[in-house]
Amino acid sequence: MNPRRRFCYNKAGRSKKVKDGQSRFQVEVAFISSLSDHIERYIKALLDQAGQGGLEIRRTELAELFECVPSQINYVLKTRFNSERGYIVESRRGGGGYIRIVRLEPRHPQGICSWIYQAIGDSIGMDEAEALLVRLLDHDYLSRQDALVIRSLLAEETEQLKPAYAGRVRASLLRSMLILLLHGSGNGR
Amino acid sequence: MNPRRRFCYNKAGRSKKVKDGQSRFQVEVAFISSLSDHIERYIKALLDQAGQGGLEIRRTELAELFECVPSQINYVLKTRFNSERGYIVESRRGGGGYIRIVRLEPRHPQGICSWIYQAIGDSIGMDEAEALLVRLLDHDYLSRQDALVIRSLLAEETEQLKPAYAGRVRASLLRSMLILLLHGSGNGR
């Protein structure tokens, strides 16, 4: 393995230390310092330029740009561009492969999604689910009709399950339906 | 092999890159980039124009249009226009040979929701789910964005599960999300 000149990209963007002798402490801004953080910022900058359709990147190119291994890109995507944070990542392997990143426009105050993730957790009971729906209803994050449909689907889909699984499946279902409503197109087509 | 000027057809249709210097990545729409994808889109465009009876093509002609080997066309047909995705392909060899492609409307006496229930069943694999989404997309029952979100949620919610449960949970999730979109307040279908 040839010794790599790492962090090449960062020459411009990383935090600077003050010249030797002047001070032993970092004085410049840019606390953000890890490679992952830089890749994250770079992708976000690209996303800002991109339209609704999102952004398409080549894993290898990006890795070359930052002089890191390709799997580093996966790490960044997994930790920073997951759906809890409001992103969707799709990819395809093989010739013409790509990674597409879409930022879901928060049609509601950001934070509501991660709040939902937290509130639901790994498993949730019917009562808690109901309480959560009521709460979302009260705050107008949810329409009456959607709440009705969700309620009925939750019941229908979990009634046959053993309690142990029911809670988990219910959590999955509730989470998915809510996220879909919050992020989906709102009107088909 | 003479160096081929590939993607001739695509001159007009392919995605634009941002001006040099701005970014090395595609930021505009229409990302789809492989030859197969272009052939797929071309055929679908033809299908949209064609009536109920479907579309008839010459394998060789199409291959010439895209400057590829004829078997590439078979690949596209096999992977994108199979019966799982709701297409029927028949062909005849010899002089006057042809390939006919027919797109089947997903129909059920009781309507699209019943069709969905039936198509999903108790358990469904990721591939089947994908095919179903594509089919609904092709027929405009679903928006791109919703499909994107559903796909990503399906993957996320089932990735940790043992295959035996994953199929069932996936079925529940897919069914619920689709029914919610169709019956919820978002659109009146």
Add this chain to the structure above:
DNA sequence: GTTTTGTTGGTCAAGAAAGGTCAGATCCCA
């Protein structure tokens, strides 16, 4: 009516071209 020849489309497997996964090494901060 056969046989031959030309015209189409079909199959399959090899190789190329992406991206994915995962365990272990490292880094870094409380």
Add this chain to the structure above:
DNA sequence: TGGGATCTGACCTTTCTTGACCAACAAAAC
């Protein structure tokens, strides 16, 4: 100084593209 966050590299899977060879059908030749 221990644990979580990062990084790396070896190895894997998926998807696409190509070309050699095969099979079916039609029209011409016999």
